[in-house]
Amino acid sequence: MPTTTPAAEARLQTRARLLHERAFTLDSHQDTPGNLLRPGFDLTHDHRPDEKAQVDLPKLRRGGLDAAFWAVYVGQGPRTAEGYAAIRQEVEAQFRVIEQALRHYPRELALATSPDQARRIRRAGPRAIFIGLENSYPVGLDLRWLETYYRRGARYVTLCHSSNNDICDSATDPTGPEHHGLSDFGREAIREMNRLGLMVDTSHTSDDTFYDCLAGSRVPIIASHSGCRALSDTPRNLSDAMLRDLAHAGGVVQVNLFSPYVKTEVKSAARQQAEAAFCAKWGLKTFLNVYALPAADRTPALAEYARLEVDFPVPLNTVADVADQIDHVVQQAGIDHVGIGSDFDGGSVLNGLADVGDFPSLTLELVRRGYRARDLNRIWSGNLFRVMRTVARGKVRPAR
Template sequence: MTDRTAPGPADPSSADPSPADPAHLESSTGSDGSADSAGSAGSPPAGSPQAVVREVLRRSPVFDGHNDLPVALRARSGGSVAELDRHRPELHTDLARLRAGGVGAQFWSVYVPSDLPEPVAAVATLEQIDLTHRLIAHYPGQFRLAVTAGQVEAAIADGRIASLLGIEGGHSLASSLGVLRAYARLGVRYLTLTHNHHTTWADSATDPGSPGVGGLSAAGLAVVAELNRIGVLVDLSHTAESTQRAALAASTAPVIFSHSSCRAVNDHPRNVSDEVLALLPANGGVVQLTFVPDFISPEVSSWRAELAAERERLDLPPASWSWPRHPAPGESPAAVAGEVAAAFAAGPGGPPPPELKRWLDAHPRPEATAAQVADHVERAREVAGPDHIGLGGDYDGVDRQPVDLPDVSGYPRLLNELAERGWSATELEALTGRNVLRVLREAERRAEEPLWP
């Protein structure tokens, strides 16, 4: 996740992406929530980009690296997993739109904020793991838990969306390798080493005001070694370049960037430099290009910086969003969701004050586009190569996505853009899923003591 989901309408005055920021969270179905897959209505002309994309998604469905639906459900529904079989306009993700997008496998993020005290973060992470398991179990005709590449392939072959878990930030470990191993036994398949703040053992890309450890400390190297040993993927999104270089040098298994884009296209600290992208082939890893407007669009990045400066000029606090508590035993999820919505509306994350609203009216937020996402995908292909790229949309982890990729139904539009630019079916199939499957399988092969259910 980048910024967090809000329980109410997105606040355009939100500050820069942060885990406490509500602005960074943004077909017909059968009775069991089943929906037609991408491209089921009508047939495009043979040989057209649309026909190529339809066949690509049939052969290699999207295996997306990062979706924040679990935290969106915690914030908007009090942790209830019901009603994804209907359209949920407040979400980017529901069953019908996943099918329309050609999604065959999804890493669900069990994000918790990186500014929580570590013991609290560990408990919250367990709650989010529980929520995600409940989500998968609630729709057995749609989702299937998967922890191995073979299980991903079997779920897809059976018409299910393979569902994997990823932890977004090393703070969730509470500095304990035992906690890491326990997460792995619960089905966690990747660990993002940091989120928006440094840990005591790894540096984040977005915590410049705090002293770091210069990449990875000895404890951080031990975390990477243990991830390799038990077969959990090392995820380098959110990390500082020094952390990325240290992890790539130390890891004996391929790594991923679950939701990052290219710094050469937009110079944002969350994006990956060409120098690091060029190291991926030797490691065998994959960068899964994200759709987050702040990261892909120079215009949106500039607007965000101008907005932050205006908030500072007006002496306004950053927009904030409190981590929603878990329902107490016997308490209704709806009661918690209502409490969260009321707190958001009344707090700094609510409607902007008049002086800021005047600025927002005079400076409308630019829109990012699928073409800009495609620019990042092409840059990553150019530098890292076609075998080292994938997709990580960060849906339900931001308030809005590119105007023509507004929700999880949008993957075919991006693939059409790439097909129109001359991408072959083989390259598109590698991008959508084959590369990530290879990385998952190789991490399994190299694991000395794989831990999973």
């Protein structure tokens, strides 16, 4: 057993705090725009756990977070002209509410669209907010929308959410594959994203889609909030082969902090029974399919599942389990291919890592495990920024 004196422990903690402050820390996936849409939502308020907000200005300060991607997230709906029109309005409302927040707190937050700009912003004081579009559904069948969202500030597009769409297959569509990867239109979309300098995000996609993106993209791709299947066997995580192939192509996986994806959960018999009854009632194979329900069923089903979680709680995974995820990516893919994409405000909560304010405890755990300043800088932003720069440089210049 390693022995440590209180003085050595204090030195370690001081060093970890310093390394955390010195690293440029970036979280590549926060669902905060959903909260910004809540009437009366106040970013300056330090929300309690029951107030369901894991990102606010006091927490960002406490967590020493320098930059974040805020996800403009939309669920999948009908692939019809009316469906596309309606979802584009929803997307517009989210861009607006982000812009409003940035206008409201100019000393605290500012929009960033490149790594250099993010660093300049932070040196001047505010934290840098990037934008990602989660689900390409609003693109519909018209690729010009990719350029529209790029111009609004989006720098990655998560190709799908819990269901298949016009561009690709999802990892969790209850009906199974539709295109067996990217559709022909999806292949065009990847070319257009390469042209624009928009990162391709394969979180939520099926394995076939992931491999089609690897083959079809001229520049590295990312998984903005996913983990390792070796530690939690869910289709939302990446197999060891996928981790290695992603790294080989120069990409990065940003480890998700959603407890069920961090480590296989231990569920009591009563919980398993309750989940089985829930799935039978809503006609689902697994709980993961709940987001694929029609919108009218999704809300009551999620509310029912939230009650089930209170009645039959599962112990939350921990900061050490996240560090295990990072260790595993490092073993399989190398230190240059891992980062953090929390999914805070989107369901993630861990024991000891309940919100962005707790991020220093993750750095502490990594320092305990021997990660050094250079490693921490790569994990906390260097790797994603490398991909971002490569993708921006890979932009096809217009022909003269």
